[in-house]
Amino acid sequence: MNSIKTTLSIQNLMETSGVKFGTSGVRGLVSAMTSELCFAYTLAFVQTLNLPLGSRIVIGMDLRPSSSDIVRACASAIKHAGYQAEFCGALPTPALAYYAQVNAVPAIMVTGSHIPFDRNGIKFYGLCGEITKADEVNISRAQVGMPAELPLIALPSVSSAAATLYLNRYLEFFPQNCLSGLRLGFYEHSSVARDILRTLLEALGAEVISLGRTDEFVPIDTEAVSDIDIQKARDWASEYKFDAIFSTDGDADRPLIGDEYGNWLRGDIVGILCAQYLNASAVVTPVSSNTALELSCAFQKITRTRIGSPYVIAGMEALIADGVERNPPVPSQVVGFEANGGFLLGSTIRRDTSALSPLMTRDAVLPILTILAMSIESNNLVSQLASKLPARFTGSGRLQSFPSETSKNIIQQLAHSNVVVEDLLGELCGVVADLDLTDGLRIIFQNDEIVHFRASGNAPELRCYAEANFQQRADFLSQHCLQLLKAYAFDA
16 A cells, blocks of 8 residues: 555545536546546545445446546556456446446446536446435545555456346347337447447347447537537438437437437437336426426326436435335336436336336436337337327527526526516516426426526536427527526626
8 A cells, every 4th residue: 555645625626626526426627537536536435335345346438538547547546445446348327337236336437428528527326326415425525545646557457247238138128129120320429339239229120320430529418419410310311211310428328319300309208208118107307307298197106306317316216115115015117217318217117028127327228229119019100109299399508608606696586586587588488477496497487388597517508498389489498598598697
């Protein structure tokens, strides 16, 4: 062991570096995510686990250029603390989480998901899965002893066990050749799932055409798809005559699914369809998700939460506990999803003789497979699946490089009074019916339109989600309401 140089406070490290917990793990600028910082965060995480010395901790990463250096720092900290690091290589976040769950070991996933190229992040999984907000607080309050010189080790050799286990999870649940006859376009870009997902879909009988693979990292945001990617999908659909087009974000915990015309489906619409296909009885989703969920009348219980998978997981656990505690216990099929399309499975799902075990972390692969299987089994085009839901449409937009404090201050001002909101948005949206402060400010107007403002938890951005009865109206609201808020901030 190297001699101790100093004791570091994670709280002070967060404040000085700007690398802190957001809606999903620790994230910050790559320039701030030094080896020392990542080493310290890993030590803090390990301290909260109380594992016997020599225990195993698994690590994975996405394809960002900075990820391998961060993995090296995390693995070095694990070894320094007296534990073993198993490096599972570049693989989807849910694949690493599932491997950790099956083997009852903690996990660290190095990923920035969809956030800009100059940023990265670390997600932590304890023995019970994705860490909670309470766990985040414990890590943030930790004091860690740092060695005089960082004992950085070489990047460990790659174990393929996690990727294989994840692949078999779905091959054993979905029937052999269940996707036979489908011609699919795969927008691969720099998705960490671009090899394993192709292998899976071809094994299930689909024909998969590679689209847009790149060696440069592309930050795909499934909640705010760029105009370029919208047009790309439509052009590909026109040229190749696909049954569907699909993609994922960088770490493959959020899907992007397009119909036969190349129109990307909203993530929350995908979530509703997936929950229906799995015969879920209870659904947990953030307040920002489309209200077609309630209007569909397809589910016995719906719980709305703050935005972020830890809140969705907590909501799912509460529903499961409620069913178990009843006398006699009431079993229910509990699932969760987010507006970004990431799907979480809280209960074992059974279809015919197959079973799919719970996986309470966001997953892009399950919703992709269920939409495709649903299309074949119901003899409907992908576009027809979405059209069967109640006609509620969501638009989203964001103001980038918009300070989080500015966003929070403006939202706080608007939240104090319906009059202030109507002065700003009344000409565009009409009279306010209700204000929902679950997460940010969600404004429900008397005409049933919804405008939701929220500061991003991962980057200096202000997001706006709008819901209306027509897609053009929802898109119009999301863009124009952001501009009105921007002007309001400038005037203030």
